[in-house]
Amino acid sequence: MTYEQYEARARAIDTWASAQYAAGTMSESMIERRVEAMFDKLDDEYMPCRYVPDLAQSYSDFAEG
Secondary structure (H helix, E strand, O other), X not given: OOHHHHHHHHHHHHXXXXXXXXHOOOOHHHHHHHHHHHXXXXXXHHOOOOOOOOOOOXXXXXXXX
């Protein structure tokens, strides 16, 4: 995946989140959890070996695989 593809997908996630906020069909915490999961998946695809044991940035970094 190129950096440009990463940026395009990140913008798509942001657009989706903005639409959900505007629609008001999901709570803010639900939207944040979904966005976090989407970015975790995107990061895993872009940087498959990014795991750093002492740097937990989101809930999925704590989840057991």
